[in-house]
Amino acid sequence: MKRNLLIILIITSGVFAADQIEPSKDQETDVSGKEGKPVILKCSYDSSSQNVYLYWYRQYPNRALQYLLLRGARQRGDSNTADHRFSSTTSSSSTELTLREPRLADTALYYCALRDVRAQ
Numbered sequence: 001m002k003r004n005l006l007i008i009l010i011i012t013s014g015v016f017a018a019d020q021i022e023p024s025k026d027q028e029t030d031v032s033g034k035e036g037k038p039v040i041l042k043c044s045y046d047s048s049s050q051n052v053y054l055y056w057y058r059q060y061p062n063r064a065l066q067y068l069l070l071r072g073a074r075q076r077g078d079s080n081t082a083d084h085r086f087s088s089t090t091s092s093s094s095t096e097l098t099l100r101e102p103r104l105a106d107t108a109l110y111y112c113a114l115r116d117v118r119a120q
Contacts, residue, residue, distance in 0.1 A: 021045040021054075021114040033102055041097045043112035045073075054095040055113040056088065058106075065111065071095060 021043050033039040045054065056068040069081035073090040081087065087098050099106060 019045070019047045019049075019114055019116055021112055035103055036101055039099045039102050039106075041099075041110055041112070042094060043096075044094045045112075045114050046093065047114060047116055049116040051117045053115040053117060054088070054090055055111075055115065056086070056095075056097045057111040057113065058108040059111065060108050068097070068110075 031039060031041060041056075043054075045052070052073045053070050054073050055070045057065040058068055059065050067082055068086050069079065069083075069088055071079045071088040071090050073092070073095065079088065085100050085102075087100070089096050089098075095112060097110070097112070
């Protein structure tokens, strides 16, 4: 039996004041899907840096943020994920998180975040 799940996309800001990240204009902030069918979340970002990392987290009610993955963008090509069901693609101005084979237990708040590493 396929059950519905609800994913809510929330965004966080970049490190520098000029950096921004937000849900893509064509992305609803309340995303729902069915168990077993891929779900895609999209964020658009703006940064003057070429050294950008894009992060994805999720949060269950009354719990701490849970790291899902990071993906380098622009000149950064590296990536790291905590769960093989999650993957990410990036462009010079957007990132997508794909959740393959979602389960009801994946119902949570999802966050995208940007980190400019030029200060390091």
